[in-house]
Amino acid sequence: MKLIAIDLDGTLLSRTGVITEANQKLIRQRQAQGDIVAISSGRSIHDIEEILKRSGLTCPILSGNGAIAFYENERIYYYALPKQVVSELWEVAHEYDTYVEFYTNAGVKVLRSGTELLKRELDDVLPHDQSFTREWGEREIEIQNEQYGLTYVDEVSEIDFEADEVYKVFIYSFDRQKLQKLRKHYESRTDILITTAGWTKIEIGHPRASKGMALEQLAQHHGIAKEHIVAIGDNLNDVSMFEVAETRIAMGNAVDALKDMSTHITKDAEEDGVAYALEHYI
Numbered sequence: 001m002k003l004i005a006i007d008l009d010g011t012l013l014s015r016t017g018v019i020t021e022a023n024q025k026l027i028r029q030r031q032a033q034g035d036i037v038a039i040s041s042g043r044s045i046h047d048i049e050e051i052l053k054r055s056g057l058t059c060p061i062l063s064g065n066g067a068i069a070f071y072e073n074e075r076i077y078y079y080a081l082p083k084q085v086v087s088e089l090w091e092v093a094h095e096y097d098t099y100v101e102f103y104t105n106a107g108v109k110v111l112r113s114g115t116e117l118l119k120r121e122l123d124d125v126l127p128h129d130q131s132f133t134r135e136w137g138e139r140e141i142e143i144q145n146e147q148y149g150l151t152y153v154d155e156v157s158e159i160d161f162e163a164d165e166v167y168k169v170f171i172y173s174f175d176r177q178k179l180q181k182l183r184k185h186y187e188s189r190t191d192i193l194i195t196t197a198g199w200t201k202i203e204i205g206h207p208r209a210s211k212g213m214a215l216e217q218l219a220q221h222h223g224i225a226k227e228h229i230v231a232i233g234d235n236l237n238d239v240s241m242f243e244v245a246e247t248r249i250a251m252g253n254a255v256d257a258l259k260d261m262s263t264h265i266t267k268d269a270e271e272d273g274v275a276y277a278l279e280h281y282i
Contacts, residue, residue, distance in 0.1 A: 001034050002282065003224045005062065005215050005241055008041040008051070009197055010234035011251055012274050015139065017146055019055040026278040027057060035282075038062060038218060040211045042168070042197050042237055044103045045070065046149030064103050065195055065237050066214030067167035067205045071221055078105070079206035080165040085191055089169045089204060090156055092185050096178055099144075102159060103168035107149035109159045115145060118172065125174045137174060140200065144172065167209070171202040195237040203237060212240025219244075230282055232266070232274055233258060249277045 006012050006027075012019055019027075027037050039048055040062040048061050061070040069076045081089075086102070093100045099118050102109040111117075122137045153159060173179050176199070183202055186194055193207045219229055231238065231245035234254040242248040242261045250262035251273045259265055264281040267273035 001036065001222075001224060002030075002228045002230055003036045003038065003215075003219050003222065004030060004230040004232070004278070004282065005038045005040040005211070005218075005245070006274060007211075007233040007235070007238050007241075008039060008043055008048070010253060010269050011232055011238075012039070012269070013051070014270055017051075017143065019051065019057070020272055020275075022272040022275040024055050024057060026275040027059075030278055030282070036060065036218075036222060036224070038215070040066070040215060040231075040233075040238075040241060042170075042195075042203050044108050044147065044149055044168075046107050047147045050148035060218060062211060062214040062218065064168040065193075065203055065205055065209060066211045066240075067103075067209035069214050069217060071218065076217070076221070078165065078167065079209040080105075080167050081169070081192070081204075081206055083161040083166075086161040086166045086169060089186070089192070093169075093171055093182065094156075096182055098178065098182065099172045101144075101170040101172075102161075102164075102166050103170065104159070104164035104166050106164050107151050108147055108170075109151050109153055109164070111156065112152040112154055115141060118144070118174070121174050129174070129176065132174075140172075167205060169204040171204070172200055174200060195240075197235045197237045210240040211237060212242075212244045215241050215244050232277055234269065247282060249281055 030037050038060040042065045045063040045068050067079045099114045118141050192204050195203050227246045229245040230247040231241035232249045234251040248262045249264045249266055250259045252268040266277035
């Protein structure tokens with residue numbers, strides 16, 4: 001038996017936000033052979049559950065970059081951020097006029113004005129940053145709004161950071177300098193863990209929450225040795241998974257840092273790279 005942990009965005013999901021038929025087929029084949037295929041993502045638990053439901057798949061879920069673990073539909077642990085920490089993170093992000101999402105046990109809470117903020121920022125940044133296109137930026141905004149379980153609020157004060165149990169604070173911006181300043185502001189803190197799934201994102205969680213820690217606990221739960229752990233990913237929030245897994249498969253579209261750690265490099269996400277990896281490298 002192998003434990004195979006697969007990331008979503010840039011890995012299992014295409015840019016259209018679906019798990020393709022080819023990827024679904026190979027996941028079911030691995031499950032039929034007795035392997036455990038887990039989804040390990042920075043996305044919210046509600047969003048992952050909906051994505052799997054639409055694909056007709058049943059898998060263990062490691063959500064919010066390892067902040068929540070569900071094994072066989074049972075919540076095993078939940079690393080929430082203290083209310084005061086969330087408030088402090090929000091105050092800094094608000095000062096920089098940045099788009100923020102709060103991942104909670106009641107879904108993802110986001111300001112109703114967030115989409116317009118991102119659109120204005122895109123207009124401001126594009127004349128100075130030619131590394132991406134307007135089409136790409138607009139699709140990124142759509143992806144944020146396509147998440148399942150979003151709840152829009154007019155003011156952040158409407159969110160009860162204690163009762164709603166925030167397990168991840170997600171910051172998004174097209175402005176590289178803004179993100180760099182924010183990251184420097186946050187990096188000195190020891191009561192949070194910062195990671196990212198792309199250059200436009202800062203993802204903040206509990207210091208004990210990481211994909212690697214979650215994968216390790218899932219392996220222990222099922223009595224699976226390290227030599228039988230497989231991780232498939234594309235970005236920096238997958239590094240901790242790669243540190244735990246014996247077989248480390250980077251997507252063709254993965255960042256160089258992850259490719260350097262990999263034992264195999266598969267095809268791009270848009271070319272069903274997960275299906276190719278499941279068939280040829282495991």
